Amino acid sequence: MQLQPVILCGGAGTRLWPLSREQHPKQLLALGSKQTMLHATLARIDQSLSSAGRKVLPPIVVANEQYRFITAEQLRQAEVAPAALILEPVGRNTAPALTLAALAALDAGSDPILVVMPADHLIQNPASFRAALLESLQHAEGGRVATLGVVPSTPETGYGYIRRGERLEGGGEAREIAAFVEKPDAATAQQYVADGGFYWNAGIFVLRASVWQEHIGKARPAILEACRAALAGGTHDRDFLRVDKKSFSGCPSESIDYAVMENLPAGSGVVLPLEAGWSDIGSWDSYWQVERKDADGNVLQGDVIAVDTTNSLAVSHSRLVACIGLKDAIIVETPDAVLAADKRHIQKVKEIVERLKAEQRSEAAAHRKVYRPWGYYDRIDAGSRFQVKRIVVNPGAALSMQMHHHRAEHWVVVRGTARVTRGEKTYLVSENESTFIPLGTRHRLENPGKVPLEMIEVQSGAYLDEDDIVRFDDSYGRT
Numbered sequence: 001m002q003l004q005p006v007i008l009c010g011g012a013g014t015r016l017w018p019l020s021r022e023q024h025p026k027q028l029l030a031l032g033s034k035q036t037m038l039h040a041t042l043a044r045i046d047q048s049l050s051s052a053g054r055k056v057l058p059p060i061v062v063a064n065e066q067y068r069f070i071t072a073e074q075l076r077q078a079e080v081a082p083a084a085l086i087l088e089p090v091g092r093n094t095a096p097a098l099t100l101a102a103l104a105a106l107d108a109g110s111d112p113i114l115v116v117m118p119a120d121h122l123i124q125n126p127a128s129f130r131a132a133l134l135e136s137l138q139h140a141e142g143g144r145v146a147t148l149g150v151v152p153s154t155p156e157t158g159y160g161y162i163r164r165g166e167r168l169e170g171g172g173e174a175r176e177i178a179a180f181v182e183k184p185d186a187a188t189a190q191q192y193v194a195d196g197g198f199y200w201n202a203g204i205f206v207l208r209a210s211v212w213q214e215h216i217g218k219a220r221p222a223i224l225e226a227c228r229a230a231l232a233g234g235t236h237d238r239d240f241l242r243v244d245k246k247s248f249s250g251c252p253s254e255s256i257d258y259a260v261m262e263n264l265p266a267g268s269g270v271v272l273p274l275e276a277g278w279s280d281i282g283s284w285d286s287y288w289q290v291e292r293k294d295a296d297g298n299v300l301q302g303d304v305i306a307v308d309t310t311n312s313l314a315v316s317h318s319r320l321v322a323c324i325g326l327k328d329a330i331i332v333e334t335p336d337a338v339l340a341a342d343k344r345h346i347q348k349v350k351e352i353v354e355r356l357k358a359e360q361r362s363e364a365a366a367h368r369k370v371y372r373p374w375g376y377y378d379r380i381d382a383g384s385r386f387q388v389k390r391i392v393v394n395p396g397a398a399l400s401m402q403m404h405h406h407r408a409e410h411w412v413v414v415r416g417t418a419r420v421t422r423g424e425k426t427y428l429v430s431e432n433e434s435t436f437i438p439l440g441t442r443h444r445l446e447n448p449g450k451v452p453l454e455m456i457e458v459q460s461g462a463y464l465d466e467d468d469i470v471r472f473d474d475s476y477g478r479t
Helices: 037-049 065-077 094-107 126-141 186-195 209-219 221-232 245-249 284-290 343-358
Strands: 003-009 060-064 084-088 113-118 145-150 161-167 175-181 198-208 235-237 240-242 269-274 299-301 304-307 313-316 321-324 329-334 337-342 369-372 375-383 386-393 401-403 407-415 418-422 425-429 434-437 443-446 453-461 470-473
Touching: 003 037, 003 094, 037 065, 037 113, 037 126, 060 065, 060 094, 065 084, 065 240, 065 369, 084 094, 094 113, 094 209, 094 221, 113 126, 113 209, 126 145, 126 198, 126 269, 145 161, 145 209, 161 269, 186 198, 198 209, 198 269, 209 221, 221 245, 284 313, 284 329, 284 343, 299 304, 304 313, 313 321, 321 329, 329 343, 337 343, 375 453, 386 443, 407 418, 418 434, 425 434
Parallel strands: 003 060, 003 113, 060 084, 084 240, 145 269, 299 313, 304 321, 313 329
Antiparallel strands: 113 198, 145 198, 161 175, 161 198, 175 269, 235 240, 329 337, 369 375, 375 386, 386 453, 401 443, 401 470, 407 434, 407 453, 418 425, 418 443
16 A cells, blocks of 8 residues: 655644745744754655555645745755645635545555645654554555544643544554544633543544545535546646646635544544644744743744843844843744734734735735745845845746836846846846846846856836736746
8 A cells, every 4th residue: 555645735824923924834934943844744754654664655735826936945955756736726725635635646546545734733752653643554544534633731722622432443542533523612622631532633634545535525525526627627837736726716615624524424533642742833822832942931043132031932033132021922023024922912913914914015925035936036125216136046047038117127146147138138147247127128037057146136116016027938837
C-alpha cells in the first residue's frame, strides 16, 4: 500500500496579524525558527512515514491561488517536488480540499492511504507523533477512517472535540469514534477535560483515497460532483494544477468534520490519542505559551530590550523594540505595522483586520515585502508622485514584458547583472550602473546571471499602484 501525504495549505490565519496577512498566511511564516511552518510540516511527515515500510509518494499540496508563487518557492527551498500543487480559486473549507486531493490521487492510477494534515500546526515531540501516525496506518489499510485526537491539557473553547468510544480489539491505543463535538463554552470544555474521554480535534486524518470518495459521495454528493467537474475542467500551468473556477465556486463550503466525520457509519472511524506537544498556534497568546521563555516568563525575539517586563511576548523584525514595565503584553513589530495588546484581549486582533479591510488598507492583505514568481520587491519609501522599491530577481528569472501608462522608472543595479529590454533595444546593466524607462515604453527586466539580481527602482508619476501594468508577455501565465 502506497502512502500519499496531503498538505492542506489554505487558511489565512489573520489572528497572527501583523505577521500573517491574506497574501502571506501563517503556514508560510517562520515563527521562532528558520523553517516555515509549511517546511516543518513537510519534513515532519517525511520523517514519520519513512519508517513505515511502504512507498511514500510525493505530497499533494492544496493551496489558495493568491499565494501560489510563494508556496511553490517554499516547496523549492525545501527540495520537495509535489505530486500536485492544486490551486483553489476560492476558499471552500477542508472537505472540498481533501476531495480534490483524493480524486487527484485516484486519477494517478493508485488508491493510496492519504495522510492528511494542515500545514500550520506545531508538533514538539516528533517521536510521539510518529508512533500515533504509524498505528493509524493499520486501521486505514483495513478501510477505516483514522484521526489523531490531541489529549487536552486545558479546557480550550477554540477547538472542536472528539468523544472516544470503546477500545478496539487487538490492543493498541485506538478507540471507536463516539462523536465529533462542536466548539464548547467554557463550562462544557471544563467538563470535557475532567471527563477524560474527550480529545481536541487536530484535523489530522488517515484513510484510503477510495474510502474518502465513498464517504463524501454518500454524505455530500454535491461536493464530490463539483470537485470532479473542477478537476475535469482544470489546467496544468507550470508547477500548478488550476481547477476550474466556475465549477469549484459552486461547491458547498464545509469542513471534513461536518461533511463526513459526523456522518460516519458506526465502526467506520477510529481515534488515536496524540500527546506530542501539539499546537495550532491560533493566536499570539498560544504562540507565547509554546515558545521557550526567559527567567521573567518573556518570549523575546529579534532586536528587543525588556526592563521590568514579565510574561510578555515581544517580536521585532526590522527595528529595536524597547519594553518597560509591561506585564502580560503582546508586542509584534513588522516593517509596516506594530501590534501592541494585552494578552487578555488578543483575540480582538480580528477586529483590527476587519477595520483595515473596511478602510481598504494594504496592511490587511500584504506585507511591505511582496513575493512574485521571479523573486520579490520591498517598498522602501513612498510620497507624493514617487515610490522607491528594492527589487530582487532570482537567477534565470524574468519579469513580464510590460508597460505603464502613468509612471516612469529609474533602475540602479547594486548587485549582479540585469538584462534590460527597452522598446526595441536589449542591453546589460552591471553593478553601479543605471537605466531609465520612460512612461509608456515597453520593457522587461531579466537576471541572466547565477546570483540574485538586486536593484533599486525609483518610480515617478501621477499614479503608482500595481494595477498600472499592461502585460504583453509573461512566463508565469499572469494577465
